[in-house]
Amino acid sequence: MAFKELYQPVHLIIGEGCIQEIPRHIEAFGGTKALVVTDPGLMKIGTVKMVTDVLDGVGMPYAIYSDVKPNPTVRIVNEAKAVYDAQGCDFIIGIGGGSPIDVAKGVSILVTNGGTVEDYNGLELSKKKGQPLIAVNTTAGTGSEATRAFVITDQVRRSKMLCVDSNSVAYLAINDPTMMVHMPPSLTAATGMDALTHAIEAYVAKSRCPFTDGIALEAIRLIGQYLARAVADGSDMEARTQMCWAQYMGGLAFSNAGLGMVHAIAHQLGGFYDTPHGVANAIMLPYVMRFNMTSCAERYADVAQAFGFNTGNLTVEQAALAAILYIEELEKIIKIPGLADTDFNPDDAVAIAENAMTDTGMPENPRQPSIQEVVEVMLTAYYDKK
Ligand SMILES: [Fe+2]
Known part of the structure; x- marks a missing residue:
């Protein structure tokens, strides 16, 4: 195009x-x-x-x-x-x-x-x-x-x-x-991770462009800086205001670039079990990033920089991994549950994966998975935290 x-x-x-x-x-x-x-x-x-x-x-x-x-x-x-x-x-x-x-x-x-x-x-x-x-x-x-x-x-x-x-x-x-000041910490955490997922998926989506790249990276930077603060103190108006900007830019980024495999799976977890959308995204994000590493490690290295890492002495893969580890650490701080803590049943994994393959977000994912690979990513998430 x-x-x-x-x-x-x-x-x-x-x-x-x-x-x-x-x-x-x-x-x-x-x-x-x-x-x-x-x-x-x-x-x-x-x-x-x-x-x-x-x-x-x-x-x-x-x-x-x-x-x-x-x-x-x-x-x-x-x-x-x-x-x-x-x-x-x-x-x-x-x-x-x-x-x-x-x-x-x-x-x-x-x-x-x-x-x-x-x-x-x-x-x-x-x-x-x-x-x-x-x-x-x-x-x-x-x-x-x-x-x-x-x-x-x-x-x-x-x-x-x-x-x-x-x-x-x-x-x-x-x-x-x-x-937003009355949002409880758990909802602040889940919706903030939804925003982060929007920005990261948009940043690696196939339909990305310079405009979406710019706002996605700034959203990632702001979320890295302010999400934990907004969760810790809901009346922190500076953190709330900066999260407003971050989530708006993340929304605008994915609306114009597309989503990816995290949302493709999260939509189905919501449909099957009513898993809150932000929680489902937060759970799947690090695992899908690991799956995508071979296709977009350089982009994930940019994400690490947006989080504030000095990546000068790291390989691209090390920098990308730093971004993933940072997200996992953030999720511990803001108390995101594991997949095993939700109603997910491994017996449904194939049916969920089949639905995820038809999700509008999936074609934008930088690495196209097979149904079996989607199943494996979900089961890795499930058994990793069990
Ligand atoms: Fe979302």
Whole structure:
């Protein structure tokens, strides 16, 4: 391909208190009633109210769909779309981590394109720009507010559908660290590792370009510097703000470069066992990096440099290994569990690997595995930590 097309939200705001800017943007695109898509936990702890208070302040009507679950299913998207229709909404505000924003993207696409979510499982399958979407991020990891991807679980096949669609990109992305201070350490850790996986997979993905390389490396540097701090002290606003930048850049990087084998496996672990997405990525990342070493050691050496290693006296392979060991050490510090600590069953490994081979992320992986090699990587992770 002789050209590269890039995708990003029309507007992005990052910083403390930036949710106050939402009404100005609603006015700009002429929205008259919002569907707020979120989850019960964010309703309960008052995070959603922070946004609806802003809407109430300017008299902007809204309806709320708050039943989004982790690893959201086709049924949840359909329910949210039904509320949108019944309430006469004309734009969508997704508030949450990846799950509510992914559901909001699904609704946005269905409103303008019709059909069902399954119709958009794959690459660029919609025809029309989605209904305007404001994506308010409450975690520092998934990057969903930045990307053209949304992941919906097909509950019948127990598989995750990766819909990659530039028509689903948010009109406005909001990263306000004051929305994130209530995230518990385990969620901060898991979503932060999701962000790191986005950046590293984008940096070695086949469709990478100079733009994605630059933002991926800076995201890696910031995560190396600030993730453990954000986990240790959730009220550390400098760490939270820098993680906002890191996760946005990681999201933008993978949205434009692609993912890889870590996500291809993690999507299936989520579909099979509801394993939290960030945890699944964090578990698989070092093992997939070891598998990929023969194809992209020089790139992993750059990752080591971004983590702050002086690689001048190391071979490329030693530097790449330093990056992997650094990640494993970070995962110990922030208490990421092992695969054996999850519901993973080795008897499912072949079925999971077969699904992973069809994942939209897999073709971007720098080294194409066989089904057996995917199985071996998973079983190595499983028995290594057991
Ligand atoms: Fe991810």
